Amino acid sequence: MSDIGLNDRLDRDDLALPVGGDVKDYVALLKPRVMSLVVFTALVGMVAAPGGIHPLLGAIAILCIAVGAGASGALNMWYDADIDARMARTAARPIPRGKVTPGEALCFGTILSVLSVMCLGLLVNWVAGALLAITIAFYLFVYTMWLKRKTPQNIVIGGAAGAFPPMVGWAAVTGGVSIESILLFALIFMWTPPHFWALSLYRMRDYERVGVPMLPVVAGLKETRRQILIYSLLLVPIGISPWFIGLGGWTYLATSSILGAIFLWYAVDVYRIREEGTDADARAKRLFVFSIYYLFALFAVLLVELTVARLMVWLV
């Protein structure tokens, strides 16, 4: 049991407690919930791509993308071990709890990164492999090691890492990039700032304590709410745009329009907050939770529509 408290100043080396982690601690390093979203969006990119891929190679591609995403998570936990120990949201992670040492997490993440990229490149194609390598490198070097502790725009630029998976899935099938895959990238890219800023509104104290320059800490709550509204206004038309280019059908149009309107409604509700307190936190949390359902629903409807369309072609 780690005796690290929230108020202790720590270096990464202080956390090298050699107690030997269990398999489940290493699985926790991979951030399974983030992995599941990555896998899902990559699968949609793969199904949306024209042409086909052998089911086994498709499954291998998904596995490599999942492992690559997990490796990014492990490397992020390695680098952020010092601040994770001091934030309530992350103090239960394996390294702060002393289950895995930072060195072990680094080794684990590095090996999985190299393996996932090599396997994707060798077994599927090198365009997908290269995109996966870019995703991992971007998340580690650009977001985690550079932007996160330097600028309040960390999540805007760094969020690109989470937007790559559908492009990787698309590239696994076609061997290239297209306007459709770029659009799926843009959807997640534009979704990331309001999603994470909504979280940071009610977790501001945590970020402030460890010196991470999230927007509410640097620019204040009012400005953050304004930015959330601006990005939400930009997100909604991008969310609908797959219908314009023929990627999504009428069900997608209806779903993206209705959910986009609700997203905007919640964003306006957050923007109109005048007093801090429990109600303000509740509204921010509601927007954060809804944003997860929003993205999941849009990609789920795309997946269902595309699958049905392919089945119809196959049956006829």
Next chain:
Amino acid sequence: MTGTENEEMKKAQTAAEQGTSDAERTARQRKRSIAIAVSLALLAVLFYVATLVKMTGGIAEKAGS
């Protein structure tokens, strides 16, 4: 209980805890080793099967041309 007896009891307790902790550590290492071995075996099988799939696809294309 005398001070010496107390110290001896504490030493025995620490040794017992150490033993338990060593046993736990060994068990965890064993589980990790098994997980790594299974993963490597799966990786080898994956490469084998994927190579067959890609080779079969190549031969089918040549036969068709």
